[in-house]
Amino acid sequence: MDAAPTEEIQSRRTARLAARAGSSTCVQDLLRPPRTCVPVTKTITEVLGLANYNPMSSKDIHKACEELLGRPVGYRSVKNCLSKNAHGLEAKFIRVGYGEYRLQIGPNT
Numbered sequence: 001m002d003a004a005p006t007e008e009i010q011s012r013r014t015a016r017l018a019a020r021a022g023s024s025t026c027v028q029d030l031l032r033p034p035r036t037c038v039p040v041t042k043t044i045t046e047v048l049g050l051a052n053y054n055p056m057s058s059k060d061i062h063k064a065c066e067e068l069l070g071r072p073v074g075y076r077s078v079k080n081c082l083s084k085n086a087h088g089l090e091a092k093f094i095r096v097g098y099g100e101y102r103l104q105i106g107p108n109t
Contacts (some may be wrong), residue, residue, distance in 0.1 A: 040081045043068055045092060048103035055102040058082060 047064040048056060056064070062078045082101050085092040093101045 040065070040073065040077050041085060041092065043073070044078065044081055044085075045103065048093065048101065051102070053103055053105060055096045055100045058099045058101065061101065
């Protein structure tokens, strides 16, 4: 199969997106492949497990997640995950103080 038809289809798609979006910068954002999902909850659980149930600050958890995964992780993603999973019956983490969390002890871990 020839590459030319694929390029033509791509250029038509870009033109349609540009017309719809109104600017070329938006088109580039639309054409960019989606970011890969980082398993934040699983990574945080692993990090806090390595801490032997000792509390860690959210900054230290963030650094450890990046080191464990070997790539950047959004600090807000870590904070949101910690906050969401520190409440309710299915809580995975316990907030022990301002910005400090540890792993939940029990069946939810």
